[in-house]
Amino acid sequence: MDMHRLTRELNVKNENKIVMLVADGIGGLPIEAAGPTELEAARTPNLDAMVARGTCGLSIPVKPGISPGSGPGHMGLFGYDPLEYLIGRGALEATGIGFHLGANDVAIRCNFCTLDASGNITDRRAGRIPTEESAPLAVRLRDISIPGIEVFVEPVKEHRFVVVLRGEGLGGDVADTDPQATGVPLLAPVPHNSESQRTAEVAAEFARQGAELLTDQKAANAFSMRGFSARPALPSFEEVYGLRAAAVAVYPMYKGLAKLVGMEVVGDAKTLGEQMEIVKDQWENYDFFFVHFKYTDSTGEDGDFAGKVKRIEEFDAAIPAITDLNPAVTIVTGDHSTPSLLKAHSWHPVPTLIAAASCRPDRCTTFGEADCVSGGLGQFEAKYLMPLALAHADRLGKYGA
């Protein structure tokens, strides 16, 4: 059941503004028995005040037990079923470095690798060549010329770079050329369907010319191509919710994900304070604001419990800048949990609150995992958050008479 069938039909326009504050990876775990989680350890007076007048719950990013990457995590928050709307690995990598994919694009994740004299792979990552050496090599590959095709090559980090092929009739379903082994040659790009025949041919020609351009190299004398993917076909926020949506993010990945669902990326903030300024400046121009805060995730990934607590407190301190704008609906959530204990994204449900005039009160008093268990939103799949947001903003009409 696609909720968009309902939101397309039922959404109505008004002046009510919705702000979705995403503290990436905010959910956590205790690091000692009977201890608090990061969120429970943090002093969060502003979030707690919102809890008092809002409704809390726990958001399941995909399905119980499933730990999502940033792509599916945000698709869920944006109300796009993460099991239905898949973003290919190449498309996600391109998105992550700020490359905005067009309708005629196929994105490919590439790894520099080392081949021996007989053409067999000796190192699948070219000795993890440092970025300062690999980036100029990636740029060198921009000299590749293929008739009818526009070629983009973007350095990423160490042995990784992204290639985007732009042209008519390029399907996105081509097998990886990385054999996932050494002592064997690279594979030829094999199309999975007839629509991707041309893509495979172009990729083979790209690889051929690329190898020529790299003949003088010892380590990075070739590259594998993986995760071929076209731009995912996602209907826009305007289409499915009737919302003019703005994204206020610092990192390219989250700007890119927002663009994929038709949000406009506004401003060029470097800090949470600047993000809040941008929301204020743009307040009259949009119905919906997605504000992304990265550091609750990165501290979790680092296993830095105390650092994550501090970042949560920094996030809390920014809340009044939003409440001062008096949005009709404020949502605070995360795209997944990132417990410092696990140093990774996890499947644990994410503390979530909705504050709005039409919230039904619950008995939660603080914003924390154990409190949210008994919140009025219960445990719900993240994809239902947008319909709930629209409802609390009085932007969804009645279903049926």
Added chain:
Amino acid sequence: MDMHRLTRELNVKNENKIVMLVADGIGGLPIEAAGPTELEAARTPNLDAMVARGTCGLSIPVKPGISPGSGPGHMGLFGYDPLEYLIGRGALEATGIGFHLGANDVAIRCNFCTLDASGNITDRRAGRIPTEESAPLAVRLRDISIPGIEVFVEPVKEHRFVVVLRGEGLGGDVADTDPQATGVPLLAPVPHNSESQRTAEVAAEFARQGAELLTDQKAANAFSMRGFSARPALPSFEEVYGLRAAAVAVYPMYKGLAKLVGMEVVGDAKTLGEQMEIVKDQWENYDFFFVHFKYTDSTGEDGDFAGKVKRIEEFDAAIPAITDLNPAVTIVTGDHSTPSLLKAHSWHPVPTLIAAASCRPDRCTTFGEADCVSGGLGQFEAKYLMPLALAHADRLGKYGA
């Protein structure tokens, strides 16, 4: 959405062991106003200790309001959507008596019945003929011979027996021959599709020869055939979860259900103590152990509240034998509730706990129905228990990048 699509793709192997302890029908109801349930009345210090370090919740066996039989109840626990993976009545009956169905088998539940001189049914259960009389008659039917078909006839209890037809090209979709009425003749076996044409013909021949073999009988001079079913097509635990799974059960039904999903039945325990010994002995040979305890269900079915309390305490006393093995993940649950008050399987959600190092604590302190309502797992469909188990065992990779 089939969760197996995700678990097939994301499962990873490691040394972490998972134990699923199923106390059949463990959920219950109070027998007096404001009284405790059976589980709440029982002294369960070992389960309560696991609650303190684990996460609790309530498992909905199929869907809210649906009381499952043992088949769908266990399919849910094993992570096979019980609405998608159907086990035919004949296949379940054969499984229940320990008959392991092969790929070319069709199983049929048969009832001895009584026909009058004109061939009309006078008693659909042959006067509930006692087992000691009916079993030899069922064995007599093994003399039936049909070219190209291997015939198995297994006594069950009173008027019931099971027939398995083994041969090429036998579909499982044939209508019951029981007209569910007296004063009318048995129906002919009618195929529902062309694949089951031959099955219907073989069944008709089986019924014809069977009636001849029973002409000397007064009560059981014929039989109806119901619940025709082929072996259900279930992918194995190894395929969908990457788990080498062992089943440690006392009763044939549960061994059979476990075999249907590719578990290996280990040992031949007669008591819970012996089951625990087998788990210990086999500890290094499997990744997953399914341990089934029957008597919490049978006492519930008998309406024996005090007896069920006692059985729960017996179950609790066995817990240390598992915790001593230090499994990465321990699950305690049931396939459904069997309240003594109702003397039957019920739809009430089932108290469930997961204990693992990556559990998020909740505020539950004892293992009981009312406590589990506020558990961190919330209320969830049983089919999500296996993905949660894999996640807590660090056996599921990230979904998407």
